[in-house]
Amino acid sequence: MNVAGADRNRRLITAGAGTALALVMGLALLAGFRLATQIRSSITALQTASELQTYPGVLTQQLTALRQRLETREYTGQAHAELAGTVGRFNGDIRQLATRGKLQSAQLQEAVQMWQAYRPVLAPILAFSGEPYVDTDAGSSLSESGKLYYGNVRQAQLLAKQNVGRLHRLLSAVTRSLEAQTSGAAARLRALLSGGVLAAFVLAAAAAYLQLTRIRHERAAREAQEQTRDILKTVREGFFLLDADYKIGSVWSEALTHIFDRSDFAGLSFEKLLENRVPPNTLATAMKYIKLLWGDRAHENLMKSINPLGQLEISMDNGRGGKETRYLQFDFHRVLGPKGVKHVLCSVSDITSNVLLAKELQEAQENANAQVDMMVGMMHVDPLQLGSFLDTTQTGLQLINAILKEPARTDAEFRKKLGGLFRELHSIKGEASALNLMSIAQRVHRLEDMVSELKKKAELSGNDFLPMVLKLDELLAHLRGVREMATRLTALKDSATSGADAPRSSAAERPGGRSGEDLTPTMQALAEKLGRDHRKAFRLTLSGLANVPAPYVATVKDCLIQMLRNSAVHGIEPCEARRALAKSDVGAVRVDFRRSGDGYELVFEDDGAGISPQALKDAAVRKSIITAEEAASMDTRSAMALIFRPGFSTQEEVTMDAGRGVGMDVVARTVYGLGGKIGVSTNPGRFTRFKIVLPAAEAASSAVA
Amino acid sequence: MSVGQVNGAGGRRSLKLLIVDDSNIMRRRIERSQQFEELEVVGTAGNGIEALEMFHKTDPDMVTMDLTMPQMDGIECISKLVQLKPAVRILVISALADKATAVEAMERGANGFLNKPFTDRQLNEAIAELMS
Amino acid sequence: MLREEELKTFVEGTTNYFEVAAQQPATIGSPYLMEGAPQVHDYTGIISISGKREGVVYFTAPRAMLTVLLMKMQENDFSHETMRDLVGEVANTISGNARRDFGRDFVISVPSVLAGEKPEVPQKPGQRSFIIPINWRSHSAKLVVSLT
Structure with a gap:
């Protein structure tokens, strides 16, 4: 727009220069013509004057000649005629000079006056006609009229002689002033012509310069146009201008063709561009917005903030007869002219891939959430065990919710929750793994991960717990699903067996009534x-697990799961290693639960690698549970006790089964909580043995309550 | 800039402001928080019907308008006010933050849009923009 | 399943209100799941949602908290009506925020206000509710998101 304006100005200047040139030339010619006319008349006058200056002399001569002739009685006719001619010319010329020569000079005035004095003297001479002589015998003599004539001639001749010098000087002066006047006019004419030529040159040069710059600017404008075209061809956003009729202008970027699958944009209305591609109410809102852009009611920032086309979903033909959805982002900028908004510049980009990516991520997450992948696993789980697990888990999750519910405002208060959350989640995960309920174990594992992540965070706030409570909700929903499915499966199994087999003895029906469920199948599984x-081979020998009193079932189960996992991961060596140590290929794990004194005793033993106190110390130092100095001064007994410290694990890699570093902590805490004791003895390379002593069940239940 | 203009041009000329919001707190808040000396709050209304009555009574130059109100919502009320007095300047103050609502309000004749909740500064900036 | 972004939108709508209206941000406590019947404080602003999600979202606060909030807002009318107004405004803001973020998918009602001894908070049986404690100064209110 600027280029065009400058160009227009330049064109105007060039035209102005041309006009000025013509005007100057015209004026110069006009003035020149007038001067030339003036000079011509001056020259005529000059000729007249220069002739005139000879007349006094001629007149004097002629009068003298006439007088002599009269005195010598010679023929006077010729001389008289010549005199009359001279007087007539003198008379005519001087009058012409005085009146038409436009010469106002004192000399001429005086000359005219002097000439006036000649006229009465000359008039009788010129008027004479007839014969001045009379012939007598003595010869010719003057006649009477001849005498008079002669007298007049003599008088005139004397006057002329007397005046000739003066009159001649006067006329000469007149001639000189006429000469001066003429040459002055000529000089002016020359000057005028030179000036005119110079002016013409200057103007012509100016015009040429302007023309040249115009060409140069036109070239620049053309280049700019080409560049604009190149930009519009290559830019990845769609650009176009909308006019006041909401129609697309003639300039738009190539990218539009890919975005809208058409190329007839020039003159197309914005409404038509979107018609049938967006829902009618969206189109209506869009058009209202576009109209608002033309008004001055809203400022640019406000308009930007209410742009309803920031992420517009449009439906396009996919070229195969179907429809596809694209997401476009429109931006609008008002282009202001002197009289308000002139155009609206629109930019469009296709943000489909961004939007779809975001949606995919969301859907993937939702799919993962909705996955119920446990059918198969559940088929193998004893319904009673499953029921018991679900009950325990329900309680565990309630406990977790209670921990969350605990009011908290400070980092310390939030952080305090993490330990408890972790322990509860960990023990639920252990049970789920034990029952091979992987869908549950995985979900709990993710929650556990979240807690671990939070532990690393510098400053905790309630926001950090939002994802967790969602996951918790999801886990509860999942458990509901599992429970429902379990109910259906039980019904199915019951109808299949139709009571042919004696129903499995359940905890409630077991003789004595005091024992809880039998943990044997769970542990074997x-x-x-x-x-x-x-990839470890070991044989599990269980004894006395059917006699675990009901209040201890959960505790004993938690402990056994944890210890069994420890054995499988850390204790039992791979076959090759065992062979090298002259041990049998298959490891042995022995569990024995029995009454002991007032209470009970649980012994867990494997014939694996045992525990090296030094390895425990090293690991504890590495995990900053104790310092190197503490480790150095620590005896074997204290070193072994490290295994019960929170946050301890000798396995580097975190897996679903071990290495969470809280397992034995859970066991120890639970045992202490019940008023029991736990101990460990080991012989590196030979065995590990845990011994747990629990008080009488009645005491335990009262402690729990 | 805008404020200066109004002050400069008309001396202490008073602009009449009508506040329309169904919340008492919000009405008082707007009245209290606006810092323009030339603005004189001539009335408040709690719904569209009241707003029309007050409009007739007070002939305000500016109106702040809530959108979600019982008995004639803000959008409808804007249309009516603009019909009555095309020169009136209307600032929509609403918790409705979606773009279509904003466009609709502007199309009906509102001149500005402010989202609830707002700070005093945001309110005064929006009013200043409205007066420019 | 409710998404994290959705929950965050509601939470931000609430905390933002305190920050903007009283120039003092509210923080949230650790969120948890509702067990048993809904428990509300003195005043409750509630919006119901339909469309992609179904249910209610409400902000419930004790009178003491609202009183301080009003004081911070330089209000000197602490009447019952004003309290109702205030929780209504908070609910209105939550609704506006949700419209902005999910306008396409949600249909959101005009807020209503519950107050009194034992108000009836609509609760679909079996529907899980998230409770997010809203801590502001020494007071605590609750944002309850109960959506499927």
Whole structure:
């Protein structure tokens, strides 16, 4: 727009220069013509004057000649005629000079006056006609009229003689002044012509310069146009201008063709561009917005903030007869002219891939959430065990919710929750793994991960717990699903067996009534799974687990799961290693639960690698649980006790089964909580033995309550 | 800039402001927080119907307008006010933050849009923009 | 399943109100799941949502908190009506925020206000609710998101 304006100005200047040139030339010619006319008349006058200056002399001569002739009685006719001619010319010329020569000079005035004095003297001479002589015998003599004539001639001749010098000087002066006047006019004419030529040159040069710059600017404008075209061709955003009729202008970027699958944009209305591609109410809002852009009611920033086309979903033909959805981002900028908004510049970009990516991520997450992948696993789980697990888990999750519910405002208060959350989650995960309920174990594992992440965070706030509570909700929903499915499966199994077999003895029906569920199948299932997962071969021998009193079932189960996992991961060596140590290929894990004194005793033993106190110390130092100095001064007994410290694990890699570093902590805490004791003895390379002593069940239940 | 203009041009000329919001707190808040000496709050209304009555009574130059109100919502009220007095300047103050609502309000004749909740500064900036 | 962004939108709508209206940000305590019947404070501003999600979202606060909030807002009318107004405004803001973020998918009602001894908070049986404690100064209110 600027280029065009400058160009227009330049064109105007060039035209102005041309006009000025013509005007100057015209004026110069006009003035020149007038001067030339003036000079011509001056020259005529000059000729007249220069002739005139000879007349006094001629007149004097002629009068003298006439007088002599009269005195010598010679023929006077010729001389008389010549005199008359001279007087007539003198008379005519001087009058012409005085009146038409436009010469106002004192000399001429005087000359005219002097000439006036001649006229009465000359008049009788010129009027004479007839014969001045009379012939007598003595010869010719003057006649009477001849005498008079002669007298007049003599008088005139004397006057002329007397005046000739003066009159001649006067006329000469007149001639000189006429000469001066003429040459002055000529000089002016020359000057005028020179000036005119110079002016013409200057103007012509100016015009030429302007023309040249115009060409140069036109070239620059053309280049700019080409560049604009190149930009519009290559830019990845769609650009176009909308006019006051909401129609697209003639200039738009190539990218539009890809975005809208058309190329007839020039003159297309914005409404038509979107018609049938967006829902009618969206189109209506869009058009209202576009109209608002033309008004002066809203400032640019406000308009930007209410742009409803920031992420516009449009439906396009996919070229195969179907529709596809694209997401476009429109931006609008008002282009202001002197009389308000002149155009609206629109930019459009296709943000489909961004939007779809975001949606995919969301959907993937939702799919993962919705996945119910446990059918198969559940088929193998004893319904009673499953029921018991679900009950325990429900309680565990309630406990977790209670921990969350605990009011908290400070980092310390939030941080305090993490330990408890972690322990509860960990024990739920252990049970889920034991029952091979992987969908649950995985979900709990993710929650556990979240807690671990939060532990690393510098400053905790309530916001950090939002994802966790969502996951918790999801886990609860999942558990509901599992429970429902379990109910259906039980119904299915019941109808299949239709009571042919005696129903499995359940805890409630077991003689004595005091014992809880039998943990044997759970433990065997877990051992099998752990052996598979860790490629370890070991045999689990269980005794007395059917007699675990009901209040201890959960505790004993938690402890056994944790210890069994420890054995499978850390204790039992791979076959090759065992062979090298002259041990049998298959490891042995022995569990024995029995009454002991007033209470009970649980012994867990494996014939694995044992625990090296030094390895425990090293690991504890590495994990900053103790300092190097503390480690150095620590005896074997204290070193072994490290295994019960929170946050301890000798396994570097975090897996679903071990290495969480809280396992034995859970066991120890639970045991202490019940008023029991836990101890460990080991012989590196030979065995590890845990011994747990629990008080009488009645005491335990009262302690729990 | 705008403030200066109004002050400069008309001396102490008073602009009449009508506040329309169904919340008492919000009405008082707007009245209290606006810092323009030339603005004189001539009335408040709690719904569209009241707003029209007050409008007839007070003939305000500016109106702040809530959108979600019982008995004639803000959008409808804007249309009516603009019909009555095309030169009136209307600032929509609403918690409705979606673009279509904003466009609709502007299209009906509102001149500005402010989202709830707002700070005093945001309010005064919006009013200043409205007066320019 | 409710998404994290959705929950965050509601939470931000609430905390933002305190920050802007009283120039003092509210923080949230650790969120948890509702067990049993809904428990509300003295005043409750509630919006119901339909569309992609169904249910209610409400902000419930004790009178003491609202009183301080009003004081911070330089209000000197602490009547019952004003309290109702205030929780209504908070709910209105939450609704506006949600419209902005999910306008396409949600249909959101005009806020209503519950107050009194035992107000009836609509609760679909079996619907899980998230409770987010809103801590502001020494007071605590609750944002309850109950959506499917």
